[in-house]
Amino acid sequence: MTNLLGNDSSVWCRRHLLDVQDLSTAEIELVMQTADVMSKQINSPMKKSDALRGKTVITLFYEASTRTRGSFEMAAKNLGADVINMTVQSSSISKGESLINTLHTLVQIGADMIVMRHPLSGAHYCAAPYMQASLINAGDGWHAHPTQALLDLYTVRQHAGDLQGRKIVIVGDIKHSRVAHSNIWCLSKMGAKIVLCAPPTLLPAGLADMRNCFPHVEVENRIDKALVGADVIMVLRLQKERMRGDLLPGTADFICGYQLNATRLALANPQAIVMHPGPVNEDIELSASVLRSPRSVVGKQVSNGVAVRMAILQLLNASKNQ
């Protein structure tokens, strides 16, 4: 492990992980390789190492989360770090202490790494340039969720191999989904062909320009057309908390148009896998039968998440020690 990092120290020299967009293909490959090592570690009888012994990781969540936070905590503990979990009511964002001061305080307390989730896009960017500790983005507004994109990439490669030319369909509320945003950048950078499938009210603006950046990103509003020949189907959570009633007539209408069920899954390639970042609204965006079918890799995503986050923590820690 030390060798691997030592050999590639020129590849990874970043202190923070703010967005998957920032990563080069070589950096992404290094994360994948490191995650392989981590995956072996956590599947061995002694799943803990001491790579981060003596280090303190603070998770600072301004939004509710169970799996991302738990996954980071498990990852940090598997590497021997001490973990402190802090939750802040998102209603207190606009009043009281500024985010920059809060983060400075956590560094003073002794945080070596801060894993932060924040409801405002780009929140991490206002503090990162001044921070001694590593800052890891665990989701910011509609903007990015880099570790989710990396664990999704890891999972896709595990099942579908090389991404070159593979058809990946992302279905659901793409406009408000940081998972979708990060996956679009990450998966298309690795060569996949992306099809976005959503009603026009749930698609972000400027996709015509996006096609200039990414020739392999397409929009197909009709799910029956979108799914034909798909190798991977990523279903997004219908984020009710982000919906204010004017984007969709209701969940029944959404189910009618966009739920991934067994009939629709049959339109995809026979080996196609089904993914979901969780938590799943069963029988809304994803039917329970598909969720529990052998085609679903939702559980695998979660366990891969721990390995990928261990990789990120270790890489950031190593680069900081240089």
Place this chain on the structure above:
Amino acid sequence: MKDILIKNGRIIDLATGLDETGDVLISGGRIKELGGSISAQGAEILDATSQVVCPGFIDMHCHLRQPGYEAKETIASGSKAAARGGFTTICCMPNTNPPLDNAPLITYVNTIAEKEAAVRVLPIGCITRARKGDELSDMMTMAQAGVVAFSDDGSHVKNPQLMRRAMEYSLPLGLPIIEHCEDSDLADGGQANEGIVATTLGLCGIPTAAEEVAVARDIILAELTGARLHIAHVSTKGAVELIRQAKKRGVKLSAEVTPHHLTLTEECVLGYNTQAKVSPPLRTQSDIDALIGGLKDGTIDIIATDHAPHTANDKACEFGLAACGISGLETAFSALMQLVHSGKLPLPLLIAKLSSAPAAILRMKLGSICVGAPADISVINPHLEWTVNTANFISKGHNTPLEGSKLKGKVTATVYAGQVVYQDET
């Protein structure tokens, strides 16, 4: 008061057709003699050789923040910043705390301005009480106290019936209604221009339609009532076209554009640069091209700064929480000179959009260089290069995306009411 003799400058005033090299003699706060070589014993000499001498600029749209937000700006600091930017008359918006919605508050601003301001300060009163959009403010008494226009700037008057009434009520006062045209439902709490930049940043976008729907509504109401409507900070190509068509129909309409909407695009916010967060948002190059076209064919009457100073902390935060606005008085002219140097806008027209044109909207005998006129004059070096360093700003607001930019063209002296109120130290 000492006489001032401005020597050997290129005197430009499009309104009077003046463009010649010569001297200007100022005495008793007025222009006494103009053109050719003038000699005046005992006068203070301002050498303007290879520089331009033009009417002092008039800014119809700035925020001086007093009363209520004195940490951001005061009438004293803002007016000094104006002098440095070549402005001799500035109109301040009423979104203070409390908002300027009654005569005593207007008198307060006028009293402070008289004592502390470096240049002429003309207050604008609210259209609606406390800018809440519910009921009309005391427009008549504020007119008597000296407001030059009415505006709820920062917000659009949402209720069309109330806007109709405000326009009707303004008719006998003869003062313009200045509208911040942005439909709040379409803007939807957005943070940046709707498009690939906002999407990349995960920010809610503000469509150009938010501005255009509001502009269209207000044009229709101005047409209905015959009131004088002035559209603040036009930012979209579609709005320019709506105004152009309305003017063709004879609607009593004027419009302004800011230096930043003429020179900066939405890409400035990439990296969550809160210094480029402004309302309306920075748009695209094709909008800029349309705005310049509008300036040239008279669709857009004037350039106004929308100088919006903020404290450092107002901007050092999450993009979504950052205040909107750019501190613009001290960089406006220099930033606009980019358009002159790139051949997009002739210098005499730029000067007119900053002086005689706003004077015409205000219906004041200002913004002109002629014998007997008030001696409000700017001296400009069109070729002087300098680097923006906000540490040297006179404005309390150091918020600008131009920090560190190299600009070509600078105001070197400002004369207000016959006195030098600013002189470049470099």
